[in-house]
Amino acid sequence: MSGDALITVDGLVKTFGEGDAATHVLKGLDLEIPPGDMAALLGPSGSGKSTLLSILGTLMQPSGGHYTMLGRDLISASAGELTDFRNHHIGFVFQFHHLLPDFNALENVIFPAAVASGRETRTARDRGRELLRRVGLEDRIEYRASELSGGQKQRVAIARALMNQPELVLADEPTGNLDRESADRVMELLVEINKEEGTAFLISTHDERIADNCRRQIRMVDGQVV
Amino acid sequence: MIYALKIAFRYLGANKTQTGLLLTGVALGVFVFVFMSALIGGLAVYLIERTVGDIPHVTVEAPSRDPQVLVSDVPGTLGVVQKGTSQRNALRNADAFLPLIASLPGTEAVSPEIVGNGFLIRGQSTAPVGLTGVEPGKLSAIADIAGNLVAGTPDLTNSTIIVGRTLAEDLGVSLGQVVTMRSDRGVERSLVIGGLFELGVESLDARAAFVSLSTARVLFELPQGLSRIEIKLTDLNQADAHAARIAAETGLKATSWTQGNAQLIDGLNAQARSGNLIKGFALLTIVIGVASALLLSTYRRGPEIGIMRAMGASQGFVVLVFILQGAFIGLIGGVAGAGLGYLALSPFPRPDTISPGSFPIDVRQGAFGLAILLTACGAILASILPARSASRVDPVSVIGQ
Ligand SMILES: Nc1ncnc2c1ncn2[C@@H]1O[C@H](COP(=O)(O)OP(=O)(O)OP(=O)(O)O)[C@@H](O)[C@H]1O
Ligand SMILES: [Mg+2]
Numbered sequence: 001m002s003g004d005a006l007i008t009v010d011g012l013v014k015t016f017g018e019g020d021a022a023t024h025v026l027k028g029l030d031l032e033i034p035p036g037d038m039a040a041l042l043g044p045s046g047s048g049k050s051t052l053l054s055i056l057g058t059l060m061q062p063s064g065g066h067y068t069m070l071g072r073d074l075i076s077a078s079a080g081e082l083t084d085f086r087n088h089h090i091g092f093v094f095q096f097h098h099l100l101p102d103f104n105a106l107e108n109v110i111f112p113a114a115v116a117s118g119r120e121t122r123t124a125r126d127r128g129r130e131l132l133r134r135v136g137l138e139d140r141i142e143y144r145a146s147e148l149s150g151g152q153k154q155r156v157a158i159a160r161a162l163m164n165q166p167e168l169v170l171a172d173e174p175t176g177n178l179d180r181e182s183a184d185r186v187m188e189l190l191v192e193i194n195k196e197e198g199t200a201f202l203i204s205t206h207d208e209r210i211a212d213n214c215r216r217q218i219r220m221v222d223g224q225v226v
Numbered sequence: 227m228i229y230a231l232k233i234a235f236r237y238l239g240a241n242k243t244q245t246g247l248l249l250t251g252v253a254l255g256v257f258v259f260v261f262m263s264a265l266i267g268g269l270a271v272y273l274i275e276r277t278v279g280d281i282p283h284v285t286v287e288a289p290s291r292d293p294q295v296l297v298s299d300v301p302g303t304l305g306v307v308q309k310g311t312s313q314r315n316a317l318r319n320a321d322a323f324l325p326l327i328a329s330l331p332g333t334e335a336v337s338p339e340i341v342g343n344g345f346l347i348r349g350q351s352t353a354p355v356g357l358t359g360v361e362p363g364k365l366s367a368i369a370d371i372a373g374n375l376v377a378g379t380p381d382l383t384n385s386t387i388i389v390g391r392t393l394a395e396d397l398g399v400s401l402g403q404v405v406t407m408r409s410d411r412g413v414e415r416s417l418v419i420g421g422l423f424e425l426g427v428e429s430l431d432a433r434a435a436f437v438s439l440s441t442a443r444v445l446f447e448l449p450q451g452l453s454r455i456e457i458k459l460t461d462l463n464q465a466d467a468h469a470a471r472i473a474a475e476t477g478l479k480a481t482s483w484t485q486g487n488a489q490l491i492d493g494l495n496a497q498a499r500s501g502n503l504i505k506g507f508a509l510l511t512i513v514i515g516v517a518s519a520l521l522l523s524t525y526r527r528g529p530e531i532g533i534m535r536a537m538g539a540s541q542g543f544v545v546l547v548f549i550l551q552g553a554f555i556g557l558i559g560g561v562a563g564a565g566l567g568y569l570a571l572s573p574f575p576r577p578d579t580i581s582p583g584s585f586p587i588d589v590r591q592g593a594f595g596l597a598i599l600l601t602a603c604g605a606i607l608a609s610i611l612p613a614r615s616a617s618r619v620d621p622v623s624v625i626g627q
Contacts, residue, residue: 059536059621080540087538094625098533102240115539119228160537172625 006167006200007033007056012065014051014223025051026062027223033202035167038194040211041204043220049204052220053170056202057090058082070167087116091161091169091199095176097153099145105132105156106141112163124163131159135189151182158189162199171203175210187213230543234550237523248519249559255512256563256601257570259505260592264571266501267591270494272577274462277490278483279578280369280425282337282456283465286327286472288317289479320452323476327455332468335458337367340442342453344409346389346435348397355393355435357407359442368456371423371436377401378421382438386420390431394422407437409445417441509600512559513608516552520612524548524619531616532624541617548613549606556605560598567592 014026025048033039041049054060055067058074067074070089074082091112099108106128113124132138135155145153154174161169171190175183187210194201203214211217219226238245317323320338328336340359345352362382366372372380376391378401387407389399399405401419408414417437424431443449459468465482472480484491524531531544568589577586 054622057536059625083535083538083540086536092533092536092625094533096529096625098529098625100530100533102236111534112537114229115534115537115543118230120232164538 004035005032006035006037006069007031008066008068009056010066012052012055012067013063014048014055014060015063025223026055026065028065029220029224031218031225033168033200035200036194036198037200037202038191038215039200039202040214040217041202041220042206042208042211042217043204045206047220048223049220050172053172053202053204056168057092057170058086084116087112088164089166089168091164091166093154093157093161093169093171093174095173097145097150097157099153099156099160101145104142104144105137105148108145108156109159109163111160116164128159128163131162132156134162134193135159136185149182151178151185154178154182154186155189158186158193162193162197165197166199168200168202171201173204173206175205175207183207183210227546230546231550233547234554237527237547238551238554244519245555248515248555249562251515252512252555252559252601252605253563253566255508255515256560256597257567258508259597259600260564260567260594261571262501262504262508263593263597264567264574264587264589264591265585266498267593268574268577268586268588269497271588271591272580272586273490273494275578276582277487278462280427281483282368283459283462283483284457284469284472284480286317286320286323286455286457286476286478286480287453289477316448316451316453317455317478318451320455320478321450323478324455326475327457327472330468330471332459332461332464333457334460335364335367337361337364337456337458338439338452339456340439340446340448340453342409342411342442342446344407344445346387346393346397347406347408348399348403351397353393353396354433355389355407356433357409357435357437357442357445359437359439359445361439365436368458369425369430371425374423374425376422376424378419380421382420382436384438384441385416385418387417387435387437387441388421388423389419389435390433391422391424392428392432393435394419396432407435407445411445411447413445413447415441415445509604512556512601513604516555516605516608517611519555520548520552520609521615523551524612524616527616528619529624531619532621535619536621536625544617544619545613548616549609552605552607552609552613553602556602556608557598559605560601563601564592564594564597567597568594 009029009031012026012029016023016025029052043049055062072085074085077085100111106125109131110120110124110128114120129141132141135158137152137155140148140152148156175186178186190201191213193199203210205211324336324338337360342357344355344357346355365380365382371388378388382388387405394400397405399419401422403419404416405419406414407417459465462483466484469480469482472478534544571587571589571592574585574587574589577588580586
């Protein structure tokens with residue numbers, strides 16, 4: 001275990017339910033992600049990829065084990081601290097874009113900054129525009145989520161994930177809902193951002209082509225990394 | 227806060243039909259509230275005006291002195307004492323108190339009076355009358371005699387008498403004719419009929435007559451002092467307190483109109499209670515309406531609330547977004563309902579000026595401010611449950627969908 005890892009996970013356990021009904025999803029999982037990593041998370045359906053991403057994203061508490069990010073112990077942190085930590089250090093891209101339907105693209109992108117500062121600042125709007133340009137949507141700034149295509153929505157979601165310049169972006173099957181062409185564009189974008197900005201990505205996927213685009217592949221079998 | 231407000235407004239604006247319906251419902255509830263307040267308040271004003279309009283709010287009299295009882299100390303003696311009935315309890319030194327009574331705050335009119343009984347004689351006809359001596363110019367201080375005059379003038383001189391119309395008809399006299407007034411003291415005076423009134427109250431129209439205070443002094447052999455002082459207040463609801471104050475400061479017996487009208491007061495209170503019940507139900511409907519609409523919205527927006535939480539929105543932020551929606555609906559719906567109520571109720575005449583059969587609505591008692599305040603508070607209260615439920619949305623459970 002190196003001291004300058006972005007994420008260090010040690011003996012992570014996640015069990016749903018109790019007694020006979022218990023489902024043991026993560027069984028002492030160890031994982032380390034260095035800063036600026038570009039990793040694909042592979043594994044059969046039900047192997048616990050989404051569960052792991054939820055725990056790494058501090059959206060779910062593990063049943064046991066250790067988890068530190070940026071040197072912070074995230075197991076013992078309070079709910080409020082975790083909310084704040086997520087906001088500043090972790091970005092999310094999900095299989096579904098989950099954009100706020102009543103907000104336009106720019107408003108969606110700057111949400112993480114606005115919710116942290118309590119208002120939409122000019123600086124945030126400038127960065128939001130820059131990010132939308134970065135994902136190739138500078139002509140869709142005022143469009144609402146319902147007025148965008150699936151691939152465009154996912155690119156807005158990526159811009160939103162990057163808004164607060166997080167050290168880590170967790171992406172759960174980000175191309176799962178897209179056609180091949182859109183998927184390729186999204187993947188290209190992620191690789192580019194990783195290269196240019198040094199943001200670490202952990203991308204769960206079933207698609208070997210996506211995985212090939214990543215620097216390394218993490219395979220999950222039976223609740224552990226192999 | 228500003229950002230939470232923006233999201234709250236965006237949510238409300240996203241479904242204009244639903245928000246519009248909700249606001250309409252809240253406004254209607256507030257309208258019912260305001261309408262009930264104005265109606266119940268107006269009814270009270272109307273009934274009190276009908277009852278109290280022509281009677282004094284406070285009457286000051288001499289404390290009734292029981293006759294001194296001298297009981298023999300021989301055992302077995304039974305003493306029966308009858309309180310004097312013809313004894314006139316005059317306010318001997320009332321003149322001294324008059325300036326004080328007149329200067330008390332809240333006093334609208336003070337009428338020093340001498341009252342007594344007698345007969346009005348015209349030729350062969352005789353009729354019993356209840357005579358009231360009032361200061362000239364204060365004829366209408368208590369009951370509106372001047373306004374109900376059917377003939378003559380309300381100006382009393384020392385040689386005129388104003389009588390009820392029925393009384394005049396019984397005696398067969400008309401305006402300007404001379405009658406003889408004989409008091410129960412046996413004093414007689416010839417007086418000219420200076421006016422005829424018709425109050426619509428048979429006992430008064432057939433029995434009551436007014437003379438000047440100085441004429442009454444002569445008729446009832448009361449060179450000084452008064453029988454009673456009748457008082458009108460600017461606010462008749464202050465009568466009890468006012469009477470107590472006069473009693474405390476003068477030692478005289480002061481009676482509030484409420485003492486003789488306990489049933490009316492009870493009825494008004496019961497009416498106010500049922501009004502409050504209806505108003506309470508109106509508020510309850512508002513609370514339930516707002517709560518269910520917002521709760522529905524939290525279910526519909528579950529996924530995006532989850533995503534907001536994942537993006538770093540705190541539970542408090544989500545709570546704020548929904549409380550602000552409730553507050554906005556309560557405030558705008560409240561103001562709209564109160565405004566609507568004001569517009570609808572304003573054309574109604576004041577209930578103390580209307581004739582029987584009209585709708586007694588008192589727009590001044592609409593309780594508009596209270597309605598808005600209660601509605602806003604109720605709506606905020608109603609949004610607490612949806613807000614809490616929204617803030618507990620688990621990001622993981624909605625994101626996976
Ligand atoms: N809330 C829960 N309660 C009970 N079991 C759960 C819960 N969430 C996940 N599981 C179980 O945990 C296991 C792993 O689920 P998870 O969603 O992490 O798999 P996955 O690797 O993401 O699969 P997929 O590739 O199909 O998305 C599954 O067997 C699932 O049934
Ligand atoms: Mg999954």
